[in-house]
Amino acid sequence: MSMVVFSNSVFYAQRKGKNTQEHLFQLYESTVARGERNIKDGNFLCAVEAFTHALNIAKKVSKVEAEIECLMNLGLLNWNVGQIEKSVDFYERAFGKAKRMNSAEKVEKCKIILEISDSYLEGKKLQRCGRYRKSIESFGNAIDLSKKIKSKEHMLKCLRKLSISYFYLYELQKFNSLNEKALRIARILNHKKEEGRCLNNIGLYNCKLNKYSKALCLYQEALLIEREVNNKEDESACLNNIGVIYGKVGLYDRALDYLRTALKIDKELDEDRFVSIELLNIGEIFCKRGILLANKKDFYRALDYFMRGLKLIKKSKNERCHIRILNNMGYVYLELKEYHEALRYFQSSYRKALKIQDREVICMSLNNIGIVNLNLGNHGDSRNFFSKAIDSALKIGVNHILWESYFGLGQVYEDENNFCEALENYEKAAEVVEKIMNDIYLDTSKIGFARDKLEIYERIIHVLYGLNCGSRSEAFEKDIFFVIERARARAFLEILRESKVNIREKLKPGLKKKEEEISAKISTIHKILLDENLSVGKRKELLKLLRQRENEYGLLLSKIKDEIPELAEIIAPEPFKLEQVQERLLDEKTALLEFFMCDENSFLFLIKNDGYEMFILPSREEIQDSIRAYLKILTCPSKGSFKGASAAKRLFKELLFPAMRDIPDSVENIIIVPDGILFYLPFETLIQSSKDKFNDYLIMKYKISYAPSSSSLIFLQEKIKRNDHPKDLLIFGDPDYCSLKQNDVRGTVKILQEFYQNQGFDFSPLPHSKKEVRNISRYFLNDQCDVYLGDEAREDVVKKLPLEKYKIIHFACHGFLNERFPSRSALVMSLGNNAREDGFLQFSEICNLRLDADLVVLSACQTGKGRLEKGEGIIGFPRVFFLSGAKSVVSTLWKISDKPTSKFMNYFYRYLHSGYTKAQALRLAKIEMIKSKYFHPFYWAAFILNGEYSSKLN
Secondary structure, X not given: OOOOXXXXXXXXXXXXXXXXXXXXXXXXXXXXXXXXXXXXXXXXXXXXXXXXXXXXXXXXXXXXXHHHHHHHHHHHHHHHOOOHHHHHHHHHHHHHHHHHOOOHHHHXXXXXXXXXXXXXXXXXXXXXXXXHHHHHHHXXXXXXXXXXXXXXXXXXXXHHHXXXXXXXXXXXXXXXXXXXXXXXXXXXHOOXXXXXXXXXXXXXXXXXXXXXXXXXXXXXXXXXXXXXXXXXXXXXXXXXXXXXXXXXXXXXXXXXXXXXXXHHHHHHOOOHHHHHHHHHHHHHHHHHHHHHHOOHXXXXXXXXXXXXXXXXXXXXXXXXXXXXXXXXXXXXXXXXXXXHHHHHHHHHHHHHHHHHOOXXXXXXXXXXXXXHHHHOOOHHHHHHHHHHHHHHHHHHOOHHHHHHHHHHHHHHHHHOOOHXXXXXXXXXHHHHHHHHHHOOOOHHHHHHHHHHXXXXXXXXXXXXXXXXXXXXXXHHHHHHHHHHHHHOOHHHHHHHHHOOOOHHHHOOHHHHHHHHHHHHHXXXXXXXXXXXXXXXXXXXXXXXXXXXXXXXXHHHHHHHHHOOHHHHOOXXXXXXXXXXXXXXXXXXXXXXXXXXXXXXXXXXXXXXXXXXXXXXXXXXXXXXXXXXXXXXXXOOXXXXXXXXXXXXXXXHHHHXXXXXXXXXXOOOEEEEEOOHHHHHOOHHHOEOOOOOXXXXXXXXXXXXXXXXXXXXXXXXXXXXXXOOOOEEEEEEEEEOOOOOOHHHHHHHHHHHHXXXXXXXOOOOOOHHHHHHHHHHHOOOOHHHEEEEEEOOOOHHHHHHOOHHHEEEEEEEOEEEOOOOOHHHOEEEOOOOOOOOOOOEEEHHHHHOOOOOOOEEEEOOOOOOOEEEEOOOEEXXXXXXXXXXXXXXXEEXXXXXXXXXHHHHHHHHHXXXXXXXXXXXXXXXXXXXXXXXXXXXHHHHOOEEEEEOOOOEOO
């Protein structure tokens, strides 16, 4: 009989099954470990993949307990990534299996988590319906349950969602507190997506409190995270919020860059709800820009964006966006002086805002209805609406509305000749504006924010004058002067205080590296743009990229300032009063003339050490009309005698004659604080009536210097003066512009003119620059003077040298101005083949230099000009050199050829070397020019001294 032997095969099968199961167990454990590592690293999607695989393995080996663990982990992970329905499904499956296994602990945990999910989803539903108090109860219940099972993940999302209900109720402190808690948990869990959302929300809180720079830093941090995790939806939200901030601080071009990028993303995502918000915000920017530029086209563009937003709202049913669009459409019609149409929109917005209790829009609408009634002459109604707006704004702390309400109420009282009440409300408006401004970090942002607020100070001055004109009270006149100082160069004064802190020295290594990287990228783009063979499309693409890099740099600067504690401790400086100006600036040999131009009439203060006088001048428009033609004559040299003599005499009588009668014979120095177009006027060219042609100009009698404000001059004057500068003079001159091929020069000039918006630029070498430098250096000992000529006059050399060691720094080179983008304005150094630098020492780079110079001389074209900002004056080279540490700056108001410039500078340094003060040396140099063939003011009047004027340089 035959035998069937099968024992070995059975053994093999048993052994194979055992090995397979062991292998599956090992694979399960390694897969779970991989999933846990992914959770720790915040890679939740990878963790989902790992635990899904682990779940399948657990099923194969029939390990129900392992299945339950995987299901619960998948439930938690789907909760983390926002897949709430999937999360619920996994927990329900885990709950069923745990119940069948009689695993009481897991049954209870799954049951609680399912209750959390129900409460969370109910809270979201109530939130969408506008039932915020009820939603708070639901989210609160979910949070309590999360605490019970110690689930940070569930608590995190519920805290953030709960915060949104408080935001809509305008209970901002609770909104912020909940997001701060959620942020801490998100960082513990390494939950990047939630971290970004919390940061964005905290930024929104700071924005609502008008802490715009702080908000900008938080939005930027959130933006970087959202880009890191490729979360496009939240990336667009950050971009939108950054655009809104830039709109609030008056940087409209930059705002549009961010808002359009956000709009593009949301269109690609087909997110109509968010597209409508971006259309609203873009329309608002065009409305604001239209007001600034008095441009009706921008108003109609704004209306177009608002109408497009309204169409989308019908689909998305975003009622909050709807009422804001209605309010903004009303504002456009208000600016177009279609008051009844504006009123219709404001009233509609107000009714809808009341219905859903949007407290911010309620304030806006009340305020705007008040403005319409003010324009219609309905003072009683206007007063009533402004008063209601003030009450509402104070309750919820919306300062950006509050100042407008106070200002509107002040106008009502002024129209009724109730000057005391008007003054009180205007002062409150100014206090609110100054409070907001103090929390803004960057110079450009401060200027942009203050740009449309100057009218407050003009109204205060007008009311003070109205109260004072009969009695000419000394107290009132001093009050007017103080208001003028509050209004002018405020941003400059605040940034000057901050400039005492060496920001680069305090920079964290990471931020410093980032700053250097972005600067290098900007320089690289500049170098590429100089290639005249670039196609139109490529050039357009590069200019767009340049804007992006500049925007990144602006965000980084805010971040840098936010992280330096010394800056936070600096208290915003209070402008100086008239008595302080007398005491700290003036002596018997010095008088100060301070101008302030208004729509109705302008003011001139003559201040001496022992007294003062206030004079009333024509309106801003009259002064501008009177000066424009004269400035053209000055900047166009004519053959023979000076053709502008009669105009110079007329302007002397219009602007100075009343004050000059009261200046004592002892006065030798005149400090001029101009305003508006007067910043472009060299007062030394004005002519007093005299028969001797050489004694006609004001410069023949007085040393003249300029300052953006009396307060800022005191600060510059009182900067600690070093007595131990190791070196007297540093000169950069005769830069090498010949590295460009001769036939490329014309094309390069065209490119640079387009880029820098300076149509008169000539990219030719400066043959007399070398002579100028050699003549100047003769007045100094060799070991006290460092000279960099030709190819050595490079941008990288400027940046590497210890500039704080030099008493005088002199640049003899070309200069470029860009009034639209002031930060692009630059001194043009040698255009060699430096791999890192582009040869253009731009404003942003000058601000990073650390000087301690008594004097900076800019022997370059139009370095005294720049964008003229109301209140702040000229945003130009002197300003940025003051911020980098200079005490005074000599610059030029118009383009002069290098030959007469060389001659002028030789005279100037000769007198400086002889022991004269800066102002006296400049005056004597001008007199020398008047006596020479270069007698026309064109050749000498362009050189002006800004800042400290009275010190000697040896």
